Amino acid sequence: MAPKSSGKKSRIYWLPNVITTCGLFSGFYAIVQAMNMRFDLAAIAIFVALTFDVLDGRVARITRTESDFGAEYDSLSDMVAFGAAPALIIYEWGLRGMDKFGWFAAFVYCGCAALRLARFNTARPSSDKFFFRGLPSPAAAGLLAGFVWTVEVYNFHLANLEWLTWALTVFAGASMVSNIPYYSGKDINIRKAVPFWVIVLSGFVIIISFQITENIPEVLFVFFAVYAVSGYIRFLVAGAGLKDRDKNSVQKSQGNSD
Secondary structure, three states: OOOOOOOHHHOOOHHHHHHHHHHHHHHHHHHHHHHOOOHHHHHHHHHHHHHHHHHHHHHHHHOOOOOHHHHHHHHHHHHHHHHHHHHHHHHHHHHHHHOHHHHHHHHHHHHHHHHHHHHHHHOOOOOOOOEEEOOOHHHHHHHHHHHHHHHHHHOOOHHHHHHHHHHHHHHHHHHHOOOOEEEOOOOOOOOOOOOHHHHHHHHHHHHHHHHOHHHHHHHHHHHHHHHHHHHHHHHHHHHHHHHHHHHHHHHHHHHHHO
16 A cells, blocks of 8 residues: 655645646637537637636645646646647648648647647746746647637638648747747736826726727737747847847957957
């Protein structure tokens, strides 16, 4: 008989794992709806899974019910909801007609999602906690799901978007395994005191959000597209600043030698 472990890490806590199960079910539901050719529902299910993914970790930290089991279960759930499900949806929706090119792009996305999660799980704690290394898999899934949902809502002619779909799928996959830094938002403290203008601005944002409820698909797509590109912009800006700094240091060293 195996000895019982009394450590907190080996325990299974019901609340965060139930939330993770809801995210897993949402990913499974998205796959089922894609097989039924209901791509709008499949895309919505991905965003529902994304919501549960945000909640489970925070609930575990707030209630102090973090565990190794929960972390591994969450990772497997993410692989289904943000790896396999988006790959199948995008293939069935816009890549099937491209034959080998289509399933190649879908597999690139799925494989990169698996690699991204494996790298995240095995990476050493970084000194810079405010940035992710590579595009997070939920954001990559949101990018593809937002694109599918937007095209479905506006009934764009899909035949004209095949190569755009292919490029977006490969871009999302490659970004996940890249070293591009992406803002994590971990420095946002909801308990911190804020100026009055922040409260006023928040009110306007809420009002505007209610006004654009009919445009949720494109708003979500634009949000995740901007986020996906933001990492590259920051990388290029940081690289340009580093080059200027090196150039200035070389000029100063030459001046001192003269």
